[in-house]
Amino acid sequence: xxxxxxxxxxxxLVINRLKVKNFQAAGIITRLKQLDSNRRKLQTALDNxxxxxxxxxxxxxxxxxxxxxxxxxxxxxQTIKIKEEIKNLSPELHxxxxxxxxxxxxxxxxxxxxxxxxxxxxxxxxxREGGQVPVLSAGALSHWELAKKYDIIDFDLGNxxxxxxxxxxxxxxxxxxxxxxxxxxDEASRAGYLEIIPPILVNEASAFGTGQLPDKxxxxxxxxxxxxxxxxxxxxxxxxxxxxxxxxxxxxxxKLTAYSPCFRREAGSYGKDVRGLNRLHxxxxxxxxxxxxxxxxYESLENMTSHVEYLVQKLKLPYRIILLCGGDMSFHAAKxxxxxxxxxxxxxxxxxxxxSNFESYQSNRMMLRFRExxxxxxxxxxxxxxxxxxxxxIMAALLENNQTKRGILIxxxxxxxxxxxxxxxx
RNA sequence: GGAGAAAUGGCAGAGCGGUCGAAUGCGGCGGUCUUGAAAACCGUUGUUCCGUUAUCGCGGAACCGGGGGUUCGAAUCCCUCUUUCUCCGCCA
Numbered sequence: 001x002x003x004x005x006x007x008x009x010x011x012x013l014v015i016n017r018l019k020v021k022n023f024q025a026a027g028i029i030t031r032l033k034q035l036d037s038n039r040r041k042l043q044t045a046l047d048n049x050x051x052x053x054x055x056x057x058x059x060x061x062x063x064x065x066x067x068x069x070x071x072x073x074x075x076x077x078q079t080i081k082i083k084e085e086i087k088n089l090s091p092e093l094h095x096x097x098x099x100x101x102x103x104x105x106x107x108x109x110x111x112x113x114x115x116x117x118x119x120x121x122x123x124x125x126x127x128r129e130g131g132q133v134p135v136l137s138a139g140a141l142s143h144w145e146l147a148k149k150y151d152i153i154d155f156d157l158g159n160x161x162x163x164x165x166x167x168x169x170x171x172x173x174x175x176x177x178x179x180x181x182x183x184x185x186d187e188a189s190r191a192g193y194l195e196i197i198p199p200i201l202v203n204e205a206s207a208f209g210t211g212q213l214p215d216k217x218x219x220x221x222x223x224x225x226x227x228x229x230x231x232x233x234x235x236x237x238x239x240x241x242x243x244x245x246x247x248x249x250x251x252x253x254x255k256l257t258a259y260s261p262c263f264r265r266e267a268g269s270y271g272k273d274v275r276g277l278n279r280l281h282x283x284x285x286x287x288x289x290x291x292x293x294x295x296x297x298y299e300s301l302e303n304m305t306s307h308v309e310y311l312v313q314k315l316k317l318p319y320r321i322i323l324l325c326g327g328d329m330s331f332h333a334a335k336x337x338x339x340x341x342x343x344x345x346x347x348x349x350x351x352x353x354x355x356s357n358f359e360s361y362q363s364n365r366m367m368l369r370f371r372e373x374x375x376x377x378x379x380x381x382x383x384x385x386x387x388x389x390x391x392x393x394i395m396a397a398l399l400e401n402n403q404t405k406r407g408i409l410i411x412x413x414x415x416x417x418x419x420x421x422x423x424x425x426x
Numbered sequence: 427g428g429a430g431a432a433a434u435g436g437c438a439g440a441g442c443g444g445u446c447g448a449a450u451g452c453g454g455c456g457g458u459c460u461u462g463a464a465a466a467c468c469g470u471u472g473u474u475c476c477g478u479u480a481u482c483g484c485g486g487a488a489c490c491g492g493g494g495g496u497u498c499g500a501a502u503c504c505c506u507c508u509u510u511c512u513c514c515g516c517c518a
Contacts, residue, residue: 061445
């Protein structure tokens with residue numbers, strides 16, 4: 001969320017920038033201003049009353065010690081009225097603080113100045129593209145047909161065991177999946193990300209910290225009995241490692257990576273885009289997360305983007321990098337690059353990574369800060385994350401693009417990981 | 427799952443109703459000494475909110491796992507939740 005301080009110092013800037021996200025913020029900001037001014041007044045009144053009580057209490061203590069009981073009794077009576085006041089003001093203050101928080105959470109992050117205006121994916125900006133779109137022979141198969149032909153991914157079996165969106169990988173597909181995970185993790189380590197194995201269930205505070213709660217609650221699987229959530233991405237546990245922490249400037253940036261399964265309910269998404277591996281309830285992903293000094297976070301965004309680009313290049317997949325327009329960006333991001341790879345049999349671009357700078361939006365929520373080297377000043381940090389990469393659509397594109405008469409060819413870079421060069425019959 | 431013990435500042439660890447934001451030690455920072463360093467000695471050392479201030483700062487409030495209560499006054503007493511440890515049971 002945005003900080004009250006930032007909002008009150010730059011109301012017009014926020015209102016204007018949020019128009020890029022097609023969000024009308026003026027009403028909320030006006031309301032926040034009023035609430036904040038009330039909050040300050042109440043806080044001051046309450047502090048003064050409490051100060052009086054503290055002072056009188058000390059007097060009572062001293063008087064009792066000197067066994068001046070009657071005087072002590074008199075002073076004690078004075079406190080009754082003040083306590084009454086505190087009893088009234090205190091819930092009022094909490095009420096206002098709750099209202100402020102509720103409103104703050106409704107404001108999306110302010111997009112970076114380089115983010116184009118727009119309302120739909122058509123307004124996104126193509127940044128770069130690379131790789132060769134393969135020319136498939138007539139009768140090329142989609143990945144779900146290939147999965148069946150080679151008996152390597154079983155969607156029906158997943159239906160039986162769990163439900164739709166939970167495929168079962170078998171044999172060489174299972175090994176290829178594992179190879180991809182290892183490849184991605186090794187590359188992330190080489191690029192300086194610390195490898196982590198995080199919990200895949202998180203509590204409410206963590207889900208709030210990265211912004212899944214309160215608004216995206218319906219997207220997560222919830223374990224009611226223990227009030228825990230299955231992670232939709234390891235961004236959640238990874239970033240929350242830093243919740244309520246004050247880092248030192250000299251320790252920046254902090255870079256983490258993790259493989260984890262991810263769980264998404266995908267409530268409300270039906271239709272043709274969900275075939276095969278295109279949209280699942282459970283999928284594997286390697287994530288990269290970075291916590292960075294505000295002055296360097298946009299360099300980091302570019303570096304993370306380059307890292308992801310390197311991965312798709314090594315896999316020899318045709319890709320494009322897209323700068324999302326305001327209307328297509330997520331609520332929490334300040335700037336996002338999407339990566340899409342071309343899946344040749346479906347003839348579709350599939351999103352395989354989303355790399356975002358959240359600036360201080362998440363760190364405000366989770367009280368993530370750093371202490372400056374040259375003094376005592378404490379500042380908010382910036383957080384970033386990106387998929388590097390999401391597995392199923394990579395798998396889909398690899399299967400479709402690399403199909404040949406003799407089978408599906410494994411990209412060279414992965415052969416040391418898979419131990420085989422081709423997926424064929426049997 | 428059952429029984430018991432505990433949770434205090436960056437860490438270790440005292441305090442168990444009054445002047446305690448909290449002894450002491452370690453660590454960190456600054457200084458003296460030294461050619462330099464170490465040792466020794468001296469000083470300093472959290473966060474949030476409100477007010478004030480051009481800034482350093484200053485004044486006030488809150489925070490001793492979270493939430494609630496008792497009291498003029500709570501780190502200290504009570505309730506509740508969470509977590510950790512010990513024992514028993516179960517188990518990859």
